[in-house]
Amino acid sequence: MIEIRWHGRGGQGAKTAALLLADAAFAAGLYVQGFPEYGPERMGAPITAYNRLDENRIRAHSNIYDPDIVVVVDETLLGAVDVAAGLKCGGKIVVNTSRPPADVKAEFEKFFPDCGNAEIYAVDAAEISRRTLGKNLPNTPLLSVVAKLTGVLDEQKFFGVMQEAYEEKFAAKPEVIEGNMEALREAWNGAVLVNATHSPELTIEN
Amino acid sequence: MSVRGRMSGNEAAALAIRQINPDVVAAFPITPSTEIPQFVSRFVADGAVDTEFVAVESEHSAMSACMGAEAAGVRAMTATSSAGMALMYELLYVAASDRLPIVLAAVNRALTGPININTEHSDSMGARDSGWIQIYSENAQEAYDNMLMAHRIGEHEDVMLPVMICQDGFITSHAIENIETEEDAAVRAFIGTYKPQHHLLDPAESVAVGPYGVSAYVMELKRAQAYAMECAKQVILDVSFDFAQKFGRAYGLFEEYRMEDAEVGVLIIGSAAGTCKDAVDRLRERGVKAGLVKLRVFRPFPAEELAKALGGLSALAIMDRSDGFSGVGGPLGAEVRAALYSYGISKTVTTNIVYGLGGRDIRVEDFESIYGMLGSKEELPRTMYIGQRE
Structure with a gap:
């Protein structure tokens, strides 16, 4: 089972990204869960969304406390939310940031001294989004990075699934489909590992 | 043939409603069940159902409209949660005592206060003595399957009671999960057409629905209502057995x-x-x-x-x-x-x-x-x- 926890702010699309990742993993033949944690919904408030992906039927209906992957959609959450809480040993953190890798590493070590054995990936999702979509919607590039890190489907399959998903989602405004696809393509190889560790590759275990 | 898919519990309940193709859906939106009437109004706009969608101004009216439709002899459905269900309470009792087999998609949410939108069973548990059949679901699959069985149970001549199909707000209503759904034709064949024994629009028979109950008759009517609930147990088992034969997913009490x-x-x-x-x-x-x-x-x-x-x-x-x-x-x-x-x-x-x-x-x-x-x-x-x- 792969468990993923998304940390973002209301309006940044963390929930949408989690639901789309569930779609993609479903297309890869997996059992999936994609769900947000709901509260008073306010633009800008910290929000959490979750994914479980497994080869077997998923029954648990609790939130995720020991994730394999943590996604930080908004780096201003660092210091306000304990984003790395419970991250599994050898887990992965994906951060949306424009800062250089060394800064990102230092930042995480400052806030989360225990995540030394996690692989930390930095991606400038905001910049990719502005370039490809003309506005700051970081969830789309992040979705691509996370999908790649899960290893549940290859590049070609992922882009094929997402093309179909966007055609359905944006049936009323097809002009945005290509920009979203471009954002995914740019981000697939756009994340940088800021700390070199040799943790084992994430695999689906039961 | 079952179709493998993935969807939220609300989508699953809405899909069931599209396949059931009820004559009337009357609903007022409330979190976390809002999506269900939203989907239904889209089905209506797209011509995917023959349903008359009644956009009422409150849940009290939603249940009233469903009762009118059922009394007239057609299938009526609604969806609600929490305070919306509380606003229906008066009519929940009336629908049950009038023996109108309405089906309600309930998405469980805490009753206020403090105000809260998340899962709790206080809304439907508060309606436990209203005379409705209550069936609860663990996940989107069960929410869908229970919806498909609801009319067969409620409309059975030994029962004639309204049915509430419950699922947990957000935890299943807003979570994407794997699900197996059935083809439209198979669902419609399973559910069948509704032929009420008595209804207001039957020119061959004059009936009254919801008249004053004088003391000389109320005990008998309530005993009959309680007996119908006793009978529902076997009907639920029979319908569930038939469902398992047709679709391969088995359920009990x-x-x-x-x-x-x-x-x-x-x-x-x-x-x-x-x-x-x-x-x-x-x-x-x-x-x-x-x-x-x-x-x-x-x-x-x-x-x-x-x-x-x-x-x-x-x-x-x-x-x-x-x-x-x-x-x-x-x-x-x-x-x-x-x-x-x-x-x-x-x-x-x-x-x-x-x-x-x-x-x-x-x-x-x-x-x-x-x-x-x-x-x-x-x-x-x-x-x-x-x-x-x-």
């Missing part, structure tokens, strides 16, 4: 999970049953004889069957996701204990645990600790709360 030789057990309703099953599996690997009973049908209440299923346990935790404020726990605790007592079960020690109020999460580890407590030699508290800060 409740699900017994690893109960064959269980010594310690949990009885629970809704989505947390899945979380509890993971705990049972973990404990079984460690040699603990743990089991789970997930109640599917709360009304009619399967007292005798539950007593039989639970009577072999040495200790049982009855889990309530609503507080009855009786001072002695929740409604499920009271009814399960009454069932055990009525059927002479005295060796099973019970505790009634209130959990998950206002969407408070419950984890696999929480269930492991509950089973640990049941297996210990210590005396069990009669009532307790878990998951809250002291």
